[in-house]
Amino acid sequence: MAAHDRAATGLQHAIIQTLRREGPQSRADLARRLGVNRNNLADPLAALTAAGFVHEPNLAASTGGRKARLVELNARAGFIAAVDLGATSLDAAVTDLQLHILAERSEPVDVAQGPTLMLERATQMVRALLADLGLTPDRLLGVGMGVPGPVDYRLGRTVSPPIMPGWNQFPIKDHLAEAFGCPAYVDNDVNIMALGEQFAGLGRGAESFIFVKLGTGIGAGIVLGGRIYRGSDGCAGDIGHMAVDGSDVLCRCGNVGCLEALAGGPGIARRARLAAEAGRAPRVASFLQEHDELTSVDVGHLAAQGDPGAVEVIRETGRLVGRVMASLVNVLNPSLVVIGGGVAQIGDVLLASIREAVYRRSLPLATRHLRIERSAVEPRAGVLGAAVMALDEVLSAEGLERSLRA
Ligand SMILES: [Zn+2]
Known part of the structure; x- marks a missing residue:
């Protein structure tokens, strides 16, 4: 690509980014925002208009009573x-x-x-x-x-x-x-x-935050400086396979003692069954007599009904997740941790246990401004x-x- 083409593409891109970030604006405002002469916008805007990406349909009152047309991203361009x-x-x-x-x-x-x-x-x-x-x-x-x-x-x-x-x-x-x-x-x-959380949920405007998904698997999406951090091979944030001290449970990845094997949905259900077999979870035991399947959300419901074994399983899940989160918080110092995924539907007991473990095990400076909340945009x-x-x-x-x- 010739240098002037690259410059033109750069300006087209800058126009699109400005319109996405700041919404419709007049050519004069756009030129001012981009630090270019208004005449220099004519060609890139013509190309973007021809391709359908922008249009100038609106009339807005400008100072002096004349109406200025506004350039905006054409939401239906594709x-x-x-x-x-x-x-x-x-x-x-x-x-x-x-x-x-x-x-x-x-x-x-x-x-x-x-x-x-x-x-x-x-x-x-x-x-x-x-x-x-x-x-x-x-x-x-x-x-x-x-x-x-x-x-x-x-x-x-x-x-x-x-x-x-x-x-x-x-x-x-x-x-x-x-x-x-x-x-x-x-x-x-x-x-x-x-x-998704960064676009429409709690992560809006957050420079550094972590989204933790608790589901069948466990993982973390890490946003640093406003952008997803993928690591050099794309597996940054794969916290589900971090080792938990003292566990010898076999994980589907082939290792033993992974966080996911204990605190993922199937791990929670398995630990609740064990508690029922040991006589510590009477409501789980009677649930299992009536149902073939037990999910992590069922365990959450039984905990909410006061089953002591189910409560202990949920609290232990929160502690396990919270300890791993505390390490991440100490390393990355995010301002926000968002908890989502199917297992997060268990609700407040789980969230409270995660919070307690994170605050107990993180450095005071790392948690001074830290919020730990449930996703605001789930299930979308x-x-x-x-x-x-x-x-x-x-x-x-x-x-x-x-x-x-x-
Ligand atoms: Zn594993």
Whole structure:
């Protein structure tokens, strides 16, 4: 690319970022914000308008009574498809370019059925959503997807995911890009949940925060300096497989003593069963006589009903998670820890135990301004974050260059 093309793309990107961040504004204000001469905006704005990314529909009163037209991002220039695959659920949504969710669907699934079947279902869900909206797939500018395992973000492949048999090295990104004829982006589910929380929840404006997902698996999405920190290979925040002192429970990853094996959903249910067998959890015991299955949320309900064994299991879960969180808090000094995921639905007893353990074991300076709260955007954190991830890429300098060249 010639130097002047690169400069033009840079200015187009800066215009888009300013409009996303600050909303519609006049050409004069935009030029002032970007520190350029207003005349220099004419060409990049013409290119962005021709591509449909911006328009100037509004009339606003300016000083002196004349009406100034406002440049704004064209929310309907295209659409984003977002998919959040969990161990047991599949959620999909279609958004506009201002990330309003226009349509969404959810289905129960079993991720262990493998990538071909799961991605086929995800693709069908997105096509059905587009059809509901009267849109054809060629209106999609990008697809974002979260999956419950480690992802090589650049390649868009899962890497040895413990709870996703059959998915190792599967080219999810390429598969989705081919299915929809547009760029696709894939990350692990907790990173996209952190992005969703940052866009619409408690993480708005937070420079450094951690989103902890407590579900079948356990993981943390780390936002540092306003951006997701993925580490050098994409597995930063994989706290589910940190070792817990004194535990010899076998984890699905093959190691023993992982946090997830004890404090993930199945681990909580298993410990509650053991408490019932040992005679310490009478309500859990009678529940098990009437039901084949026991989930972590059931254990939470039984704890809320006063079962002493269930209460102890939930408190111990909070202590285990809290100790690992305390280490992260000491290292990263975030201002906020957000707790989400299915197990977080257990509620206040669990949250209180996590808080207690974090505050007890973290350095006073690290917790002076620390808040620990439940997610404000669940159950939509995942799909919202997948849409944020895809839109950020579509409207990045490289993404815009690709669109404007097409
Ligand atoms: Zn493990």
